Amino acid sequence: MELIEQLLQYTLSGLSTGAIYALIGLGFAIIYNSTSIINFAQGEFVMLGGMLTLFFHVTLGLYLPLAVVLAIAAATAVGALFERLAISPLKDAEPIILVIITIGGSILIRGVAMLLWGKDTHALPMFSGDDPIILLGAAIMPQNIWIFGVTLIIITANRLFFHHSVSGKAMRACSFNRIASRLVGIDVKRMILFSFIISSAMGAVAGIIIAPLTMTSYDVGVMLGLKGFCAAIIGGMSTGMGTVAGGLIVGVLESLGAGLISSGYKDAIAFIILLVILLIRPQGLFGKGEAERV
Amino acid sequence: MTKIFGGLTALQDVSFSISACDITGIIGPNGAGKTTLFNVVTGIYDPTSGKVYYDGKDITGFSPEKLARLGLVRTFQGIELFGQMTVLENVMVGLHTRSQSGIIASALKLPAHLREERRIRERAISWLEFAGIADLAGMKAANLPFGKGRLLEIARAMAVEPRIILLDEPAAGLNSRETSDLALLIMRIKDAGITVALVEHDMELVMGICSRIVVLNLGHKLAEGTPRQIQEDEQVITAYLGEG
Amino acid sequence: MKRELMKFLVFAAAVLTAPLFLKGGYIVNVLVFVGIYTILAVALNLLLGLAGQISLGQAAFFGLGAYISGVLTATYAANPWVAMVIAVIAVGAIAFALGFPILKLKGHYLAMATLGMGIIVYIIFNETVDITGGPSGLSGIPNLSIGGIVFNTDMKNYYLVWSFVIVTILLSVNLSQSRIGRALRAIHDSEVAARILGVNVRLLKVQIFTVSGIFSALAGSLYAHTVQFISPASFGFNVSIELLTMVIIGGLGSIYGSFLGAAILTLLPELFRTFQDYDIVVYGTVLIVMTMFMPGGLVRGVPLLARSLLVRVKAGLSSEKSV
Numbered sequence: 001m002e003l004i005e006q007l008l009q010y011t012l013s014g015l016s017t018g019a020i021y022a023l024i025g026l027g028f029a030i031i032y033n034s035t036s037i038i039n040f041a042q043g044e045f046v047m048l049g050g051m052l053t054l055f056f057h058v059t060l061g062l063y064l065p066l067a068v069v070l071a072i073a074a075a076t077a078v079g080a081l082f083e084r085l086a087i088s089p090l091k092d093a094e095p096i097i098l099v100i101i102t103i104g105g106s107i108l109i110r111g112v113a114m115l116l117w118g119k120d121t122h123a124l125p126m127f128s129g130d131d132p133i134i135l136l137g138a139a140i141m142p143q144n145i146w147i148f149g150v151t152l153i154i155i156t157a158n159r160l161f162f163h164h165s166v167s168g169k170a171m172r173a174c175s176f177n178r179i180a181s182r183l184v185g186i187d188v189k190r191m192i193l194f195s196f197i198i199s200s201a202m203g204a205v206a207g208i209i210i211a212p213l214t215m216t217s218y219d220v221g222v223m224l225g226l227k228g229f230c231a232a233i234i235g236g237m238s239t240g241m242g243t244v245a246g247g248l249i250v251g252v253l254e255s256l257g258a259g260l261i262s263s264g265y266k267d268a269i270a271f272i273i274l275l276v277i278l279l280i281r282p283q284g285l286f287g288k289g290e291a292e293r294v
Numbered sequence: 295m296t297k298i299f300g301g302l303t304a305l306q307d308v309s310f311s312i313s314a315c316d317i318t319g320i321i322g323p324n325g326a327g328k329t330t331l332f333n334v335v336t337g338i339y340d341p342t343s344g345k346v347y348y349d350g351k352d353i354t355g356f357s358p359e360k361l362a363r364l365g366l367v368r369t370f371q372g373i374e375l376f377g378q379m380t381v382l383e384n385v386m387v388g389l390h391t392r393s394q395s396g397i398i399a400s401a402l403k404l405p406a407h408l409r410e411e412r413r414i415r416e417r418a419i420s421w422l423e424f425a426g427i428a429d430l431a432g433m434k435a436a437n438l439p440f441g442k443g444r445l446l447e448i449a450r451a452m453a454v455e456p457r458i459i460l461l462d463e464p465a466a467g468l469n470s471r472e473t474s475d476l477a478l479l480i481m482r483i484k485d486a487g488i489t490v491a492l493v494e495h496d497m498e499l500v501m502g503i504c505s506r507i508v509v510l511n512l513g514h515k516l517a518e519g520t521p522r523q524i525q526e527d528e529q530v531i532t533a534y535l536g537e538g
Numbered sequence: 539m540k541r542e543l544m545k546f547l548v549f550a551a552a553v554l555t556a557p558l559f560l561k562g563g564y565i566v567n568v569l570v571f572v573g574i575y576t577i578l579a580v581a582l583n584l585l586l587g588l589a590g591q592i593s594l595g596q597a598a599f600f601g602l603g604a605y606i607s608g609v610l611t612a613t614y615a616a617n618p619w620v621a622m623v624i625a626v627i628a629v630g631a632i633a634f635a636l637g638f639p640i641l642k643l644k645g646h647y648l649a650m651a652t653l654g655m656g657i658i659v660y661i662i663f664n665e666t667v668d669i670t671g672g673p674s675g676l677s678g679i680p681n682l683s684i685g686g687i688v689f690n691t692d693m694k695n696y697y698l699v700w701s702f703v704i705v706t707i708l709l710s711v712n713l714s715q716s717r718i719g720r721a722l723r724a725i726h727d728s729e730v731a732a733r734i735l736g737v738n739v740r741l742l743k744v745q746i747f748t749v750s751g752i753f754s755a756l757a758g759s760l761y762a763h764t765v766q767f768i769s770p771a772s773f774g775f776n777v778s779i780e781l782l783t784m785v786i787i788g789g790l791g792s793i794y795g796s797f798l799g800a801a802i803l804t805l806l807p808e809l810f811r812t813f814q815d816y817d818i819v820v821y822g823t824v825l826i827v828m829t830m831f832m833p834g835g836l837v838r839g840v841p842l843l844a845r846s847l848l849v850r851v852k853a854g855l856s857s858e859k860s861v
Contacts, residue, residue, distance in 0.1 A: 101829055111818035
């Protein structure tokens with residue numbers, strides 16, 4: 001049955017890009033929960049992850065694992081810097097102002113990347129060669145295994161952090177009630193900085209593990225970022241499994257749509273899902289419905 | 295009516311009526327559910343159960359804008375002014391339901407629209423005079439001192455020409471002089487034939503101007519009556535002493 | 539009131555006489571684009587500056603206006619004026635219909651939804667190759683004409699486009715000072731207070747979104763008929779960001795500021811040839827720096843800055859004297 005094999009193939013590759021969207025979406029959710037900001041620059045950290053790894057590995061000739069570590073560190077530093085310089089000075093700004101600031105940050109980071117590395121598209125080498133593995137008649141790349149593995153590790157680490165570490169619990173407390181958190185002695189400003197650090201690191205990881213499959217360039221952050229947001233919206237901005245499920249749903253639907261309907265409309269699929277969810281169930285598919293998104 | 299927030303019952307079977315052309319005070323210790331009550335009545339929250347009637351008509355769950363058109367307005371405890379607009383413009387927005395120029399008439403400055411604008415301005419000024427703040431007309435509302443902001447909010451609500459006005463802690467944050475000015479203003483509103491209901495902590499003000507008082511405690515109605523009856527009510531005294 | 543009238547008259551007179559001082563040629567061509575972007579920036583400003591509702595999908599209305607006008611005339615040989623009217627009405631209807639669900643959202647969510655709308659429309663321009671010509675664009679769009687005058691030179695197009703700019707600005711200034719404008723500004727400051735006073739917040743937001751769409755479609759139609767060639771690249775996400783930057787430069791709520799923002803961002807690339815390579819860096823920096831340090835935009839910010847500098851200089855002088 002060729003159709004079934006095809007469906008399997010699309011689903012598998014959809015799950016793998018979906019895992020990436022999930023990671024990006026978690027980044028959105030973490031910042032949103034600690035600050036009520038939707039960080040429009042989230043996608044740029046994904047781009048930075050890929051481009052910086054490329055720079056350290058291909059241009060400077062560093063050993064790949066070292067390049068990856070440096071790339072994550074550098075992207076995270078940019079994230080922290082952005083929070084210190086542009087977000088932290090604005091205390092209680094209106095949402096529109098914050099939207100404009102993070103959009104400004106987003107295109108500034110993108111523009112600097114373009115100046116540094118040009119407009120060309122580059123490929124990062126696969127982590128473990130490019131011999132496909134045949135699974136139930138569908139071919140998957142070793143890189144896909146990397147993606148699933150790394151995503152799983154990060155999601156687990158994320159969960160452990162938020163539920164079992166003091167800092168993680170403090171961050172969750174901030175998301176429930178910022179004033180009360182401050183009263184019990186939690187340093188809210190530091191938690192906000194933390195949330196930017198974690199999100200930009202996660203974004204960078206996502207950008208690194210997907211770069212060998214989809215190529216990377218200075219402007220990949222826009223689409224990846226928006227699809228990650230779509231994942232977070234489906235998940236009701238949860239920092240847990242809702243967003244992961246959201247990412248996988250977007251990835252699979254997009255892959256099936258591109259394969260079975262039209263590849264030209266591939267990107268539109270995620271946005272249509274995004275609009276439908278925003279308009280019909282802004283609290284997400286898994287949310288409880290009491291949260292009003294302002 | 296009853297209002298429950300995620301398991302927390304803020305109001306439980308509270309029922310009372312406000313009589314027309316009178317000043318009714320709603321009092322109670324902190325957390326008694328006074329502001330919640332106003333929010334339910336003015337359509338900001340939906341009641342979990344129960345009904346709100348206005349002139350014998352069921353208005354439960356009506357949106358605030360619909361209620362305003364029916365003649366029911368309110369003010370806020372923390373005053374909600376349009377900070378970037380002038381004092382006069384704030385009151386002019388209050389006349390929104392009393393005017394009708396649409397987008398096209400406004401953009402083209404049609405003669406009817408210009409006449410209406412003049413009328414809106416004159417009416418707004420007279421409401422500022424009513425509240426005694428006409429001298430501040432050109433000031434940016436965000437720059438007003440708190441007490442004047444309170445008067446502006448009342449003037450703005452009056453511009454809607456309501457039949458009922460609900461004042462949410464109008465004396466909060468005012469000094470004693472401002473409070474006595476406020477009492478006079480509320481009396482003037484009543485004399486204009488408008489029904490007033492106010493939630494208030496300032497007992498002196500409530501006892502001084504209200505003809506009926508409803509006492510809430512912990513989401514229940516504790517007592518209802520004239521100021522004298524309330525002052526002598528054992529339950530009320532216990533509730534307040536218990537808090538004190 | 540009087541001052542507004544004076545401002546408008548000075549502006550209109552400057553616009554109408556400007557070509558007398560220019561010897562024609564390239565700069566007039568650039569000014570045609572300044573005009574088109576002024577209409578777009580004013581359209582966004584009505585929504586963002588007045589009502590406080592953000593849209594990151596303005597390029598979609600701009601593009602729809604251009605494509606409806608372009609396809610009707612180039613493919614179906616419709617009269618350009620008729621095409622323009624159809625484009626404006628159709629986009630107005632689309633904006634009105636989309637406005638009800640979309641404007642239920644606020645702040646960040648509204649930004650994301652309008653952004654998504656913009657990208658979907660952009661993808662449609664690219665993919666409906668049979669109608670739009672896809673990425674390679676649509677050519678052969680005729681010029682507008684009145685009687686025997688065909689608007690086929692830069693100078694003629696200047697007067698054509700700027701007549702529309704003047705009308706757009708006049709209508710927008712009138713609107714912002716009217717009952718509707720006040721209600722919109724009230725929504726911006728406190729939605730709940732506006733509702734308590736009986737302002738129909740939902741409908742007004744949709745109405746201003748529609749007006750914004752209509753002006754954007756008008757700009758799109760003018761663009762199609764003056765450039766005579768359109769392709770999706772002119773209506774992408776970057777254009778929406780560029781418009782946002784124009785509004786921020788000029789100042790939220792300042793109609794003439796939008797003209798200033800449009801003029802600066804359109805003239806910059808012409809003055810500095812290499813600007814093309816740096817454009818998004820500049821936009822990003824401008825967005826951040828302006829919102830952080832000059833939230834009123836140039837129109838309000840510069841006089842404020844000048845005044846505070848003056849005060850500081852005076853203070854400096856007097857302290858020197860006292861020493």
